[in-house]
Amino acid sequence: MNAATRADLRRPDGTPVRALVVDDEPTLAELLSMALRYEGWDVRSAGDGLGAVKQGREFRPDVVVLDVMLPDIDGFEVLRRLRADSPDVPVLFLTARDAVEDRVAGITAGGDDYVTKPFSLEEVVARLRGLLRRAAVATAVRGDATLTVGDLTLDEDSHEVARAGAPVELTATEFELLRFLMRNPRRVLSKAQILDRVWNYDFGGQSNIVELYISYLRKKIDAGRAPMIHTVRGAGYVLKPAAG
Incomplete structure (x- = not known):
């Protein structure tokens, strides 16, 4: 959809x-x-x-x-x-x-x-x-489509993203990936789950595409700030409010 x-x-x-x-x-x-x-x-x-x-x-x-x-x-x-x-x-x-x-x-x-x-x-x-x-x-309903995790916000209708009030420009795929992470805060998501929901199986196990886009997101979301996107070795990725 x-x-x-x-x-x-x-x-x-x-x-x-x-x-x-x-x-x-x-x-x-x-x-x-x-x-x-x-x-x-x-x-x-x-x-x-x-x-x-x-x-x-x-x-x-x-x-x-x-x-x-x-x-x-x-x-x-x-x-x-x-x-x-x-x-x-x-x-x-x-x-x-x-x-x-x-x-x-x-x-x-x-x-x-x-x-x-x-x-x-x-x-x-x-x-x-x-x-x-x-x-x-x-x-x-529309108008209540804002996801918030810590100081990170995402508006599902306008596709506007901000970290601590500062706008973050994302591509369509980066937006979908971030939205999936924000809909599941503090939940470890495997590469297979991310491929399924963001890429709809199109990449058939090419988990390196997930690593690539996670790195893109980190550069835009976490650069110069306390990190929110974390790698759980052998399990996947998790987004949670920044510590401190």
Whole structure:
């Protein structure tokens, strides 16, 4: 989705949308969670049905991504229990089988939509945004699109970036990289995660492109100042407020 034209979705009280991701494949659950955090949403995940029900009761999500096949109770039973507490929560089913009976079962059970594995992260995000709008649990807002980490600010609408009030000029790719880092402050992001979200797999494992653009950002963000962008050896990169 075009970063310059995308409107954030927020709850009516202005807080981030809450999403619950339920899948027993840890890598897939993490990719989905990262994609939704990139949207600015508050995300929790569960790897089995009972954990999902517990998270649903504690977290009160606005939308749920729910795998049909889980190791304990199936997604249909999870949906039934979630709806007992939150009758109107929108649910997007994930199914590994593109069979008519699965789709019918999911919708009959009360699911609002479904996608079949394998799917694109962009498709899932688009479907969820549609469900939220239809359920009127979130509204599109502009004018509240500023990310702030320490003395670093980034306006997602105007694409203006400043460090301690001083403007920082970035290219489009540098902006997207910084935005991803700022949406995940204090979180170590691997090169693979950065490639996935900023370059959309186009560079197929060429992690040196990440190192190159991190160096570009450091020259513009950290030059002459206390550093905010840090390398975690063997793990990736993290952005956090400058010390001191």
